[in-house]
Amino acid sequence: MINLPAFDSLSAITGWFDAMPAFDKAAADAARDRQAQLTKPPGSLGRLEELAVFMAGWHGDPRPRVMSAQSLVFAGNHGICCHGVNPFPQEVTTQMVTNFERGGAAINQLARAAGATLSVVALDLERPTADFTTGPAMSEEECLDSMRHGAEAVDPAADVILLGEMGIGNSTVAAALAHACFGGEPGDWVGRGTGADDERVALKSSVVAKGRQAHADATGLGILAALGGREQAAICGAVLAARAARIPVLLDGFICSASAAPLYAAAPALLDHCIVSHASAEPGHARLCAALGKSPLLDLGMALGEGTGAALALSILRGALECHNGMATFAEAGIGGA
Numbered sequence: 362m363i364n365l366p367a368f369d370s371l372s373a374i375t376g377w378f379d380a381m382p383a384f385d386k387a388a389a390d391a392a393r394d395r396q397a398q399l400t401k402p403p404g405s406l407g408r409l410e411e412l413a414v415f416m417a418g419w420h421g422d423p424r425p426r427v428m429s430a431q432s433l434v435f436a437g438n439h440g441i442c443c444h445g446v447n448p449f450p451q452e453v454t455t456q457m458v459t460n461f462e463r464g465g466a467a468i469n470q471l472a473r474a475a476g477a478t479l480s481v482v483a484l485d486l487e488r489p490t491a492d493f494t495t496g497p498a499m500s501e502e503e504c505l506d507s508m509r510h511g512a513e514a515v516d517p518a519a520d521v522i523l524l525g526e527m528g529i530g531n532s533t534v535a536a537a538l539a540h541a542c543f544g545g546e547p548g549d550w551v552g553r554g555t556g557a558d559d560e561r562v563a564l565k566s567s568v569v570a571k572g573r574q575a576h577a578d579a580t581g582l583g584i585l586a587a588l589g590g591r592e593q594a595a596i597c598g599a600v601l602a603a604r605a606a607r608i609p610v611l612l613d614g615f616i617c618s619a620s621a622a623p624l625y626a627a628a629p630a631l632l633d634h635c636i637v638s639h640a641s642a643e644p645g646h647a648r649l650c651a652a653l654g655k656s657p658l659l660d661l662g663m664a665l666g667e668g669t670g671a672a673l674a675l676s677i678l679r680g681a682l683e684c685h686n687g688m689a690t691f692a693e694a695g696i697g698g699a
C-alpha cells in the first residue's frame with residue numbers, strides 16, 4: 362500500500378498538498394535532450410515526445426518504462442436518481458459490475474488489448490449517496506472512507522494508473538461538480554449522459570442548479586462531499602495515492618475528469634501528474650478540460666466511461682516510450698543531423 366497520512370478529515374488532507382512529490386525537472390530535461398538526438402526531425406513525434414518527457418519527470422527517470430499498468434474502475438450509486446435524471450435504472454450499476462467481473466464489458470477488452478490489469482471496486486452500491494438537492498451527498502466520514510478505498514486500490518508497483526468509473530446518474534453528479542468548481546451555467550456542464558432526451562437534459566440542469574444553491578458555500582474538497590459520489594471520492598483518493606508514489610495517471614472522460622476537479626479546486630498542481638486521455642462526446646468536457654488546463658490525447662467520439670478512453674490512451678503512451686527508449690540517436694545510426 363502507498364504510504365499516505367491517515368484520511369482523518371478533508372481539511373487535514375488539504376494540509377498534505379505542499380508535501381506531495383513534484384515533477385523531476387532534471388529527469389525531464391534529460392529526456393528532452395534524448396528526444397533531440399533521436400533519428401527524426403525535431404518535434405516530429407509531436408505529443409509522443411511530450412508524453413515521454415512527462416513520464417520521465419514523474420518517474421524521476423530519463424528513460425521511463427511502463428512494465429506494469431493498472432486500470433481501476435470505481436462504481437457507486439447516487440441519491441439524485443430519485444429525480445429521474447438517469448435514462449437507465451440504477452440497478453444497472455450493480456449489473457455492470459457483474460459484467461466487469463465476468464469479462465463482458467468494453468473495459469475488459471480494451472484493458473486486455475492495452476496490456477493493463479483491471480481492478481473493479483464497488484462502493485456500497487446497495488446504499489446510494491443522499492440526494493444533494495436537500496443535503497450533502499456524503500458526510501465527511503463517508504467521503505473520507507471512499508477516498509481511502511480509492512487510495513488503497515492503487516498498486517504501488519504500477520508505472521501508470523488508468524482511472525475509470527461506473528455509476529448510473531453520475532453524468533449529473535459530474536456536471537454538478539464541474540459547475541461548483543468552475544462556475545458558468547448548469548447548462549454548460551449538463552449533457553445527454555447515457556441518452557437523455559431534451560426534457561431530461563433540462564431536468565438535469567435544474568437538479569444541478571438546486572444542488573449548487575443548497576451547497577453555495579462549499580469549496581475545494583467540501584464540494585466533493587456535498588455534490589460528489591463514492592466513485593468520485595475514490596477517484597480523488599487514487600489520484601492522491603498515485604501522486605504520493607510518483608505514478609502518472611490517465612484520467613478517462615467527462616465523469617472521471619469532473620471527479621478530480623475538486624482536487625484542482627483545492628490546489629491546481631495536484632493534477633499535474635494526470636493526463637486526460639480522451640475528449641468525451643459529453644459537451645461539457647471541452648470546457649472542463651480547458652478549465653483544468655488539460656488537452657485530451659484522443660478524440661474518438663466516445664462517451665462510455667469505465668476507463669475505456671484511458672485504456673486506449675495507454676497504447677499511445679506505450680508507443681511514445683517504445684520510441685523514446687528504442688530509437689537510435691543520430692550518432693548511433695551514423696545519420697547527419699540538421
Ligand SMILES: O=C(O)c1ccc[n+]([C@@H]2O[C@H](COP(=O)([O-])O)[C@@H](O)[C@H]2O)c1
Binds near residue numbers: 532553663664
Ligand atoms: O465519462 C464520460 O465521458 C461519460 C459520458 C457519458 C456517460 N458515461 C457513463 O454513463 C453513466 C452515467 O450516465 P447517466 O446518464 O446515468 O448519468 C456512468 O456509468 C458513466 O460511466 C460516461
Ligand SMILES: Cc1cc2nc[nH]c2cc1C
Binds near residue numbers: 449453457527528666
Ligand atoms: C449499459 C451501460 C454500460 C456502462 N458503462 C459505463 N456506464 C454505463 C452505463 C450503461 C447504461
